[in-house]
Amino acid sequence: MAADTLTADVLGSEASEGAGVPGAPETAGASGALTAGRARPSRRAARLRLLLTPAAVCAVLAALYAWVSAQDLDSIEQRSLNPSVILTKAAEHLEMTLAATALVVVIAIPLGIVASRSRNRIATPVILTAANLGQAVPCIGLLVLCTFLMGVGFQTALVGLVAYSVLPVLRNTMIGVQQVDPALVEAARGMGMTRGQVLRRVELRLAVPAILAGLRTALVLTVGVATLGAFVAAGGFGELIINGLKLNRMPVTVVGGVLTACIAFLIDWLGALAENVLKPRGL
Amino acid sequence: MFDTETEGARIELRALTKHYPGQPAPAVDNVDLDIPAGELVVFVGPSGCGKTTTMKMINRLVEPTSGEIRIGGKDVLSLQPDELRRHIGYAIQQVGLFPHLTIGQNIGLVPKLLGWPAARIAARVEELLSLVNLEPSLFHDRYPRQLSGGQQQRVGVARALAADPPVMLMDEPFGATDPITREHLQKEFVRLQKRLRKTIIFVTHDFEEAIKLGDRIVVLRERSHIAQYDTPAEILARPADDYVAGFVGQDATLKRLALLRVEDVAPAGPPQQAGLPQVAAGTSLREALDVMIAHGSDRCSSPSGVLTYTALCGAVGTGRPSSPGREPEAVPSLPAPEKVVAGGR
Ligand SMILES: Nc1ncnc2c1ncn2[C@@H]1O[C@H](COP(=O)(O)OP(=O)(O)O)[C@@H](O)[C@H]1O
Ligand SMILES: [Mg+2]
Numbered sequence: 001m002a003a004d005t006l007t008a009d010v011l012g013s014e015a016s017e018g019a020g021v022p023g024a025p026e027t028a029g030a031s032g033a034l035t036a037g038r039a040r041p042s043r044r045a046a047r048l049r050l051l052l053t054p055a056a057v058c059a060v061l062a063a064l065y066a067w068v069s070a071q072d073l074d075s076i077e078q079r080s081l082n083p084s085v086i087l088t089k090a091a092e093h094l095e096m097t098l099a100a101t102a103l104v105v106v107i108a109i110p111l112g113i114v115a116s117r118s119r120n121r122i123a124t125p126v127i128l129t130a131a132n133l134g135q136a137v138p139c140i141g142l143l144v145l146c147t148f149l150m151g152v153g154f155q156t157a158l159v160g161l162v163a164y165s166v167l168p169v170l171r172n173t174m175i176g177v178q179q180v181d182p183a184l185v186e187a188a189r190g191m192g193m194t195r196g197q198v199l200r201r202v203e204l205r206l207a208v209p210a211i212l213a214g215l216r217t218a219l220v221l222t223v224g225v226a227t228l229g230a231f232v233a234a235g236g237f238g239e240l241i242i243n244g245l246k247l248n249r250m251p252v253t254v255v256g257g258v259l260t261a262c263i264a265f266l267i268d269w270l271g272a273l274a275e276n277v278l279k280p281r282g283l
Numbered sequence: 284m285f286d287t288e289t290e291g292a293r294i295e296l297r298a299l300t301k302h303y304p305g306q307p308a309p310a311v312d313n314v315d316l317d318i319p320a321g322e323l324v325v326f327v328g329p330s331g332c333g334k335t336t337t338m339k340m341i342n343r344l345v346e347p348t349s350g351e352i353r354i355g356g357k358d359v360l361s362l363q364p365d366e367l368r369r370h371i372g373y374a375i376q377q378v379g380l381f382p383h384l385t386i387g388q389n390i391g392l393v394p395k396l397l398g399w400p401a402a403r404i405a406a407r408v409e410e411l412l413s414l415v416n417l418e419p420s421l422f423h424d425r426y427p428r429q430l431s432g433g434q435q436q437r438v439g440v441a442r443a444l445a446a447d448p449p450v451m452l453m454d455e456p457f458g459a460t461d462p463i464t465r466e467h468l469q470k471e472f473v474r475l476q477k478r479l480r481k482t483i484i485f486v487t488h489d490f491e492e493a494i495k496l497g498d499r500i501v502v503l504r505e506r507s508h509i510a511q512y513d514t515p516a517e518i519l520a521r522p523a524d525d526y527v528a529g530f531v532g533q534d535a536t537l538k539r540l541a542l543l544r545v546e547d548v549a550p551a552g553p554p555q556q557a558g559l560p561q562v563a564a565g566t567s568l569r570e571a572l573d574v575m576i577a578h579g580s581d582r583c584s585s586p587s588g589v590l591t592y593t594a595l596c597g598a599v600g601t602g603r604p605s606s607p608g609r610e611p612e613a614v615p616s617l618p619a620p621e622k623v624v625a626g627g628r
Pocket of ligand 1: 303304306328329330331332333334335336337
């Protein structure tokens with residue numbers, strides 16, 4: 001019971017983290033929210049926050065280690081809570097997350113570009129509805145459905161994860177490209193850039209902050225949702241959480257949950273770093 | 284691409300028509316126009332009369348429904364549009380500087396598209412920054428948002444000039460700046476064009492601006508029909524109809540005085556006469572009149588002679604009681620396409 005709420009907490013904290021990211025599903029709908037959402041607090045505060053996350057994660061990991069070391073672990077717990085198992089689970093979890101994100105990038109960015117073209121007035125609602133559907137259907141339901149179709153395993157988990165996190169990237173790509181000042185596109189065309197050059201050198205460059213914000217949201221979502229991969233035997237920290245629950249071993253569940261949360265925070269932190277580095281200067 | 288690569292090239296429009304799909308009437312209807320090489324021609328007319336559409340057909344941002352366009356004798360509609368645009372300068376009201384590129388990169392964009400070597404681009408960017416009065420060392424590496432509106436407009440002009448195109452299209456390029464900056468930019472631009480002698484089509488809805496800048500003015504009415512095409516002095520002196528007269532306004536004579544300089548009319552006589560208000564030879568007649576009124580005098584002195592009120596009136600063909608039947612044609616005629624405006628208000 002206690003472990004159940006803890007899992008929910010982990011997911012909840014990620015969801016609220018996601019909502020804080022500009023262009024998260026909740027805010028990406030209004031194009032205004034995207035630009036307004038990136039209200040610059042002070043630079044120093046932002047820099048401080050960059051140091052805060054890794055420091056906090058280290059502290060939490062240290063506390064977790066100390067706490068687990070202080071426990072009298074029985075043989076069942078020891079089978080789960082040892083470095084080799086935890087590293088394997090971490091690797092599986094990250095593998096799932098990164099593979100899903102890579103697929104999302106490959107799928108959602110081109111679709112977002114297609115949806116952003118004003119010529120595709122018919123395609124846009126179709127694409128958006130499909131992406132919305134992926135996110136509206138509960139992920140666990142989607143996984144069950146995928147299991148019927150493709151059996152259990154890594155690939156099944158991947159399909160569910162991708163369907164779930166395509167939307168933020170797609171929508172942010174679309175809005176990011178659409179919000180580029182039409183005068184810039186006209187100037188670019190008037191100077192003799194081809195349509196492809198305008199897209200690559202102007203529209204996509206200027207959409208980078210929005211796309212990155214969407215990607216960051218998607219990544220953090222994926223880390224959380226990847227815990228469900230355990231239900232289709234795809235491994236990851238979800239397995240620790242579920243095993244802990246099934247066998248009534250609270251420390252195992254806690255370790256699984258806390259490590260998932262730590263990964264989510266670290267990935268969000270990396271996302272923030274990437275945004276700082278990749279955001280075009282001059283904006 | 285065009286026969287004259289950097290000096291201005293002649294532009295000819297023949298029966299040019301644009302009918303936007305779904306619109307009841309064409310936006311540009313059967314326009315015929317010849318723009319001589321090296322001249323600055325201003326399109327002036329009310330908002331929505333088709334100025335922008337006419338201009339954008341020349342670089343094919345808008346595809347004509349029918350008609351012909353020739354630049355330097357070449358049929359524009361047979362050229363590849365992207366390649367064509369790289370050889371036509373283009374500046375717009377919103378400037379459209381790319382915020383993620385530095386000023387230097389913005390200016391060097393067209394040369395880069397044309398495949399110039401990096402060293403040549405760098406040299407050209409420096410040259411252009413100086414040309415539009417922006418210190419290269421200060422501005423080269425800045426980003427557009429770090430510049431004032433007027434500075435951005437100058438960069439916009441520099442960018443349009445980058446590949447030294449024979450033809451420039453400018454759509455209300457100074458429209459978004461405050462009046463003082465605008466006046467400053469206009470004066471600079473007149474000076475620049477005197478040196479460069481590009482063929483320029485300049486769109487504005489501001490008739491004052493048209494008078495200040497244009498070698499010739501095309502007054503347009505709806506659907507881009509040409510109401511009058513002539514030099515500023517001619518349009519002011521002899522508006523073709525009530526529509527054009529409406530543009531000229533009530534103070535046509537003052538505007539004409541602004542186009543003439545003291546040295547154009549001052550009769551021979553002892554120059555620099557003491558005791559009279561003094562004006563420079565390049566002063567506009569309008570400013571000279573202002574000086575005369577301010578001093579309560581009916582004459583003023585300049586290095587090229589004494590200018591009397593009578594001579595001043597004679598210059599614009601008015602108030603000569605001694606020769607009542609005098610026709611405006613007898614007015615000392617302007618060196619027509621030559622720019623005469625000295626930047627009078
Ligand atoms: N892309 C377009 N589609 C349909 N109608 C247009 C388009 N662009 C301009 N128009 C119409 O053509 C007319 C002329 O517009 P425009 O050339 O922009 O005038 P101006 O530059 O003189 O203000 C206007 O009535 C305008 O509504
Ligand atoms: Mg216009």
